[in-house]
Amino acid sequence: MNWQQLVENRHKFFWILQIAGWIGYALVNYIGSKVFEMRDIYIFVIILNAYAGCLMTIPLRYLYRKIWNAKPLILVGVVFGASYLVGTLWSVVQKFNLWEIYRHGYRPSEWFYYFQQGLDAVYIVLCWSGLYFGVKYYQLLQSEKQKALKANTMAHEAQLKMLRYQLNPHFLFNTLNAISTLVLVEENKNANTMVSRLSDFLRYTLNTDPIKKVPLEQEIHALMLYLEIEKVRFEDRLTVLVDISPDANKALVPSLILQPLIENSIKYAIATLEQGGTITIKAQVFANELLLEVTDNGPGADLHEGDLIKLSGVGLANTKDRLKTLYDNNYSFVLSKNEPTGLKINIRVPYERAKKDV
Structure with a gap:
């Protein structure tokens, strides 16, 4: 399957990008954990967070498909609202994984730790939504391009057929006249x-x-x-x-x-x-x-x-x-x-x- 066929197969293309994207998210976090010298057990937190993010963004795909033809204001409102909701829920899962697995039941005393991590998750989900719409519009653009090329090819072929077949009656007219003349002169x-x-x-x-x-x-x-x-x-x-x-x-x-x-x-x-x-x-x-x-x-x-x-x-x-x-x-x-x-x-x-x- 070449790139064009993959892009046209929307279902398969979504899952490839979804899985590859969240694997990439996990790798970036893993590299960051090495830079900040986190303990090896932190890798389990990264895997769980990426897995949770992958699962929790899947419903967004079906929601966005439902509202695809909605008015722009409604579309933007739903995207921001859904991204905020999913991002917040994902941040709760991230906190649970971090505090229960890595810090063994630790809870921070300052409220801004909750708020900061929640915003980070919302930003990532918003980026996911932006990429989803970007890929979707790209697929539609490629589809319209293929339709235009196909229509152009069909018009081109129709014109060629018309020009070629135009010769037949022209030639037949002259030849039949000649045959008619031969018959008349016996x-x-x-x-x-x-x-x-x-x-x-x-x-x-x-x-x-x-x-x-x-x-x-x-x-x-x-x-x-x-x-x-x-x-x-x-x-x-x-x-x-x-x-x-x-x-x-x-x-x-x-x-x-x-x-x-x-x-x-x-x-x-x-x-x-x-x-x-x-x-x-x-x-x-x-x-x-x-x-x-x-x-x-x-x-x-x-x-x-x-x-x-x-x-x-x-x-x-x-x-x-x-x-x-x-x-x-x-x-x-x-x-x-x-x-x-x-x-x-x-x-x-x-x-x-x-x-x-x-």
Whole structure:
């Protein structure tokens, strides 16, 4: 059991602190008895006093739990009253132990001896009460902190799922339109092939946890499933070049992070060129960072400071939002002009290697 689990287990934490605290009280008194050269029999008085203090403060725990939600004035009044009562009773036990065991029935003649020892006991019980409330508030603070972290994590995961699943209807809309067009022109064989490959791709998306990252080679495999769908539509007009380094292949990336970028290139570059075009996908690892690059040779786009002037659709915006959610500010997503024509998309994220090869 680690420290956090111990703090959260309030019952066990109380008893550990209670016993340890009173053992500490006994040790301090024992050291003091050695300094003042008390006789060895005084150790029995110390043990009895600590034991009595431990037992008599236990009911305070249950009393304080009962009045925990009371008004501040009532709470303070009860704490001081209860501490005074328990402290006074404890001082009586201390006097009895001291006079009967150590001094063999001795009674002091001056009244202030009674009063002084009684106040000392009250101060110690007040300290016990203060520590009890301090620990209690600390436990509540840790509990609220854990709840806040859990709520933040759940919100974070929900946002990621929303962004990932937002791609599915967007992609489905475009693909089903293409299938519908093939059916209308009576290219039933191609339409059937497209439906079959769409089924394989959707099976992959449904079996992949939108929260977890996947190795890049698995992402490329899913991308190839998607590109097979598009090649049914574009045939020889679509050329895809892939250049992935071995280290980059094992890098962890958000699932389906490249698909909307390729879809964007196909929609705004390949589809606009009569002779078709080429999409190039590159990935490498440099300085413990994964560098991804997607380029096309289409007509390009109007850019300003690494972003589109007019951002239409959800693909690029969705990808940028997912990167922001996953990596905070530790990423880059930059659009630039490809030479001689087209659009280039560069992504930089921290390099995380997959634990197991796929």
